[in-house]
Amino acid sequence: xxxxxxxxxxxxxxxxxxxxxxxxxxxxxxxxxxxxxxxxxxxxxxxxxxxxxxxxxxxxxxxxxxxxxxxxxxxxxxxxxxxxxxxxxxxxxxxxxxxxxxxxxxxxxxxxxxxxxxxxxxxxxxxxxxxxxxxxxxxxxxxxxxxxxxxxxxxxxxxxxxxxxxxxxxxxxxxxxxxxxxxxxxxxxxxxxxxxxxxxxxxxxxxxxxxxxxxxxxxxxxxxxxxxxxxxxxxxxxxxxxxxxxxxxxxxxxxxxxxxxxxxxxxxxxxxxxxxxxxxxxxxxxxxxxxxxxxxxxxxxxxxxxxxxxxxxxxxxxxxxxxxxxxxxxxxxxxxxxxxxxxxxxxxxxxxxxxxxxxxxxxxxxxxxxxxxxxxxxxxxxxxxxxxxxxxxxxxxxxxxxxxxxxxxxxxxxxxxxxxxxxxxxx
Amino acid sequence: xxxxxxxxxxxxxxxxxxxxxxxxxxxxxxxxxxxxxxxxxxxxxxxxxxxxxxxxxxxxxxxxxxxxxxxxxxxxxxxxxxxxxxxxxxxxxxxxxxxxxxxxxxxxxxxxxxxxxxxxxxxxxxxxxxxxxxxxxxxxxxxxxxxxxxxxxxxxxxxxxxxxxxxxxxxxxxxxxxxxxxxxxxxxxxxxxxxxxxxxxxxxxxxxxxxxxxxxxxxxxxxxxxxxxxxxxxxxxxxxxxxxxxxxxxxxxxxxxxxxxxxxxxxxxxxxxxxxxxxxxxxxxxxxxxxxxxxxxxxxxxxxxxxxxxxxxxxxxxxxxxxxxxxxxxxxxxxxxxxxxxxxxxxxxxxxxxxxxxxxxxxxxxxxxxxxxxxxxxxxxxxxxxxxxxxxxxxxxxxxxxxxxxxxxxxxxxxxxxxxxxxxxxxxxxxxxxxxxxxxxxxxxxxxxxxxxxxxxxxxxxxxxxxxxxxxxx
Numbered sequence: 001x002x003x004x005x006x007x008x009x010x011x012x013x014x015x016x017x018x019x020x021x022x023x024x025x026x027x028x029x030x031x032x033x034x035x036x037x038x039x040x041x042x043x044x045x046x047x048x049x050x051x052x053x054x055x056x057x058x059x060x061x062x063x064x065x066x067x068x069x070x071x072x073x074x075x076x077x078x079x080x081x082x083x084x085x086x087x088x089x090x091x092x093x094x095x096x097x098x099x100x101x102x103x104x105x106x107x108x109x110x111x112x113x114x115x116x117x118x119x120x121x122x123x124x125x126x127x128x129x130x131x132x133x134x135x136x137x138x139x140x141x142x143x144x145x146x147x148x149x150x151x152x153x154x155x156x157x158x159x160x161x162x163x164x165x166x167x168x169x170x171x172x173x174x175x176x177x178x179x180x181x182x183x184x185x186x187x188x189x190x191x192x193x194x195x196x197x198x199x200x201x202x203x204x205x206x207x208x209x210x211x212x213x214x215x216x217x218x219x220x221x222x223x224x225x226x227x228x229x230x231x232x233x234x235x236x237x238x239x240x241x242x243x244x245x246x247x248x249x250x251x252x253x254x255x256x257x258x259x260x261x262x263x264x265x266x267x268x269x270x271x272x273x274x275x276x277x278x279x280x281x282x283x284x285x286x287x288x289x290x291x292x293x294x295x296x297x298x299x300x301x302x303x304x305x306x307x308x309x310x311x312x313x314x315x316x317x318x319x320x321x322x323x324x325x326x327x328x329x330x331x332x333x334x335x336x337x338x339x340x341x342x343x344x345x346x347x348x349x350x351x352x353x354x355x356x357x358x359x360x361x362x363x364x365x366x367x368x369x370x371x372x373x374x375x376x377x378x379x380x381x382x383x384x385x386x387x388x389x390x391x392x393x394x395x396x397x398x399x400x401x402x403x404x405x406x407x408x409x410x411x412x413x414x415x416x417x418x419x420x421x422x423x424x425x426x427x
Numbered sequence: 428x429x430x431x432x433x434x435x436x437x438x439x440x441x442x443x444x445x446x447x448x449x450x451x452x453x454x455x456x457x458x459x460x461x462x463x464x465x466x467x468x469x470x471x472x473x474x475x476x477x478x479x480x481x482x483x484x485x486x487x488x489x490x491x492x493x494x495x496x497x498x499x500x501x502x503x504x505x506x507x508x509x510x511x512x513x514x515x516x517x518x519x520x521x522x523x524x525x526x527x528x529x530x531x532x533x534x535x536x537x538x539x540x541x542x543x544x545x546x547x548x549x550x551x552x553x554x555x556x557x558x559x560x561x562x563x564x565x566x567x568x569x570x571x572x573x574x575x576x577x578x579x580x581x582x583x584x585x586x587x588x589x590x591x592x593x594x595x596x597x598x599x600x601x602x603x604x605x606x607x608x609x610x611x612x613x614x615x616x617x618x619x620x621x622x623x624x625x626x627x628x629x630x631x632x633x634x635x636x637x638x639x640x641x642x643x644x645x646x647x648x649x650x651x652x653x654x655x656x657x658x659x660x661x662x663x664x665x666x667x668x669x670x671x672x673x674x675x676x677x678x679x680x681x682x683x684x685x686x687x688x689x690x691x692x693x694x695x696x697x698x699x700x701x702x703x704x705x706x707x708x709x710x711x712x713x714x715x716x717x718x719x720x721x722x723x724x725x726x727x728x729x730x731x732x733x734x735x736x737x738x739x740x741x742x743x744x745x746x747x748x749x750x751x752x753x754x755x756x757x758x759x760x761x762x763x764x765x766x767x768x769x770x771x772x773x774x775x776x777x778x779x780x781x782x783x784x785x786x787x788x789x790x791x792x793x794x795x796x797x798x799x800x801x802x803x804x805x806x807x808x809x810x811x812x813x814x815x816x817x818x819x820x821x822x823x824x825x826x827x828x829x830x831x832x833x834x835x836x837x838x839x840x841x842x843x844x845x846x847x848x849x850x851x852x853x854x855x856x857x858x859x860x861x862x863x864x865x866x867x868x869x870x871x872x873x874x875x876x877x878x879x880x881x882x883x884x885x886x887x888x889x890x891x892x893x894x895x896x897x898x899x900x901x
Contacts, residue, residue: 040824040827088823090824090827092830107815107822107823107824107832108822108823109819109820109822109823109833110819111822112815112816112819112822113811113812113815113822128861128864128865129861129864131730131731131860131861131862131864132731132862133654133729133730133731133732133862134729134730136710136726136729136732138704138705138706138707138709138710139704139705140703140704141703141705141733142887142892143886143887143888143892143893143894144893144894146864146867147864149864150863150864150867150868153868154868154895155898158868158882158895159898160882160883160895160896160897160898161895161896161897161898162894162895162896163895163896164896185898225704226704229701229890229891230886230887230888230889230890230891230892231891231892231893270827270828
């Protein structure tokens with residue numbers, strides 16, 4: 001029920017976006033009756049609420065929905081399943097007692113400072129955008145430089161434009177979506193400037209948001225200087241050398257009144273860190289087992305707080321799994337510890353989960369370091385999977401069946417992405 | 428007719444106005460920006476120097492130790508954050524040790540308390556994260572840190588509480604010397620005053636020029652600073668200085684009052700009096716240097732960067748005193764350690780005004796105190812609970828990076844915030860690692876409501892620093 005909070009729960013979910021709602025439903029599905037979702041915004045739904053474009057739900061619902069529609073469907077399920085939701089609440093900490101019971105400290109305007117007790121917790125706080133500070137652009141510090149997500153909030157939720165003449169640094173998906181959105185609102189989008197030689201967004205967004213609107217994408221180019229006193233007036237952009245430093249001899253100026261920053265997302269793990277939970281330095285998310293449990297027993301993680309996903313449908317699937325294991329935990333089910341470590345090898349930036357067990361089927365999520373085509377993924381000596389291409393902006397997913405792991409007797413499985421050998425072909 | 432018009436609402440102008448508000452005088456502060464402290468003050472490093480650096484034969488050298496001492500009282504009165512965390516000047520080689528000894532002697536002669544030379548072992552114990560190549564350090568326990576914008580706000584607010592008029596968005600355009608008074612023509616009105624105190628920072632020579640004076644010039648020297656993620660909180664406990672160079676105290680590691688680490692500043696002469704740009708060269712210089720002193724600091728931890736201008740005069744010293752124009756008094760060329768000296772400068776200017784014939788009669792009802800802003804995040808559980816019982820908005824988080832509640836945002840507006848930067852400087856909302864990505868729209872909502880201004884008229888820091896446009900505008 002919206003706004004209801006009791007003193008004790010089986011599962012408390014921190015975050016009411018798609019990951020949090022999915023986890024709560026997963027916990028409910030496995031029979032846990034006492035589930036609470038805490039969300040810091042006035043309304044649950046997360047960033048989906050400001051993503052008014054379509055393209056969500058193709059995998060999960062088999063139809064194309066907008067972000068708010070996708071959120072609405074899940075919120076309705078959450079309410080139908082009698083899950084408690086407390087919007088406008090902020091988790092200031094979690095204390096774990098010796099028996100493993102967890103006390104979640106909550107601040108909320110409606111309830112003041114309260115503590116609820118729970119057996120398990122699912123971390124589903126999502127991620128935040130990297131800012132100008134994180135990418136270090138020299139020049140002045142005028143207004144008009146903001147992350148693409150903040151611009152999206154201004155336009156879609158508040159009904160204001162961030163400016164009229166827009167330049168975009170970074171080709172992250174939100175930046176691409178906003179290039180289209182602002183063009184439709186009558187703004188002039190001067191171009192998208194991407195440091196790397198490839199786009200950081202999904203191919204479908206490059207096509208549908210830039211190419212279809214004749215918005216130039218300048219690869220291997222960066223913003224080298226910001227001009228303007230009170231408000232941004234122009235930027236100097238420059239192609240970068242192989243060391244990614246700008247080549248100022250080839251620089252040019254782009255007049256603009258707004259610079260959107262879309263240079264990547266960072267999982268929001270302040271709470272996780274404060275709890276002393278182990279993090280993966282590459283993903284920025286917690287280290288998790290194949291039950292999506294973190295290094296702290298009974299504490300699970302899913303969605304963009306674990307690692308940044310491409311599609312909300314994937315978040316939902318992962319979240320339901322995390323919720324299921326969190327629900328099991330609260331009901332006293334204790335699974336044997338995973339006995340296989342999964343480690344990234346050649347051309348693999350990261351893989352999640354970090355450990356495996358022959359007890360269950362696994363969906364492995366990974367990202368490559370560099371684009372490669374065609375190529376193959378090799379999992380130890382257990383399996384190989386050929387792919388037409390891999391691309392850093394697109395997450396790679398594949399399954400490992402339990403019977404395969406039964407045959408494995410080591411303790412470390414290494415995943416490599418390798419070029420095809422002579423004579424090998426992608427089917 | 429005012430008795431005193433202070434030109435410039437930086438920390439110097441505000442300190443003078445607040446000091447003079449003890450007396451029965453009509454005082455006005457004229458500030459060209461939307462809020463006080465938005466010029467050089469906000470970019471100041473926030474160091475309250477112990478005083479051993481400045482030569483004793485300079486005016487800054489004479490005022491610095493007194494200024495440092497005055498901070499205890501000032502902080503008690505105005506409740507801004509101030510912490511005497513101490514300072515270390517570190518030596519990287521044997522050849523630098525004589526310089527430590529010279530600084531120690533110079534400091535002792537000026538009355539800097541507690542100066543001690545630490546050997547390598549003592550330095551390692553106190554600051555284990557500094558490079559193990561450092562061989563000795565001069566420790567000055569009386570050095571401290573404040574947030575300079577917080578001081579400017581506190582001084583101006585207390586001055587206003589004591590009857591001072593504050594005119595913002597008010598740029599001085601012309602000064603006419605009249606019989607017995609000066610007429611200060613501004614962008615909004617003409618202000619008449621018997622005394623004009625020129626605290627115009629990097630524009631002080633221009634303001635003096637308007638009154639027909641050309642006896643000094645200001646040569647802005649830019650400093651770039653880099654603020655690091657709070658992940659590095661506690662990496663160093665004290666201010667870390669290298670052996671000073673000719674024009675500057677060098678690039679420092681500064682644990683700010685709030686505990687986050689800042690590195691910088693550079694020292695680059697510039698002719699542009701509004702040059703607040705950061706550069707590739709600046710960051711390379713800062714991080715290249717700092718990583719030698721403290722190897723765990725890297726550029727990757729930067730959450731934001733900024734630059735400010737030191738108002739360096741042609742004499743390389745403060746220029747404070749009366750001029751050949753009766754009633755026109757300079758408080759110019761205030762570069763480092765200007766912030767430290769600010770309370771001492773205020774007293775120095777008071778004495779000048781007195782000797783120039785201003786009658787100082789103490790007010791009976793002078794209110795020296797200003798309650799500090801509420802800081803929810805820094806309170807213990809019991810204190811937090813009490814605040815929330817009083818006002819539920821203390822349980823409503825607006826800025827999650829720095830844990831700032833809505834009640835604190837309202838308090839910032841109550842205490843004069845008119846812009847997003849004004850809120851940031853008073854409450855820390857937007858100062859953390861997401862740099863306002865989440866809280867900016869909420870702060871704008873609150874400002875819009877409280878100031879009764881349309882959302883699109885809320886600015887980052889006044890002037891043309893608009894944030895959004897209305898959708899229907901063409």
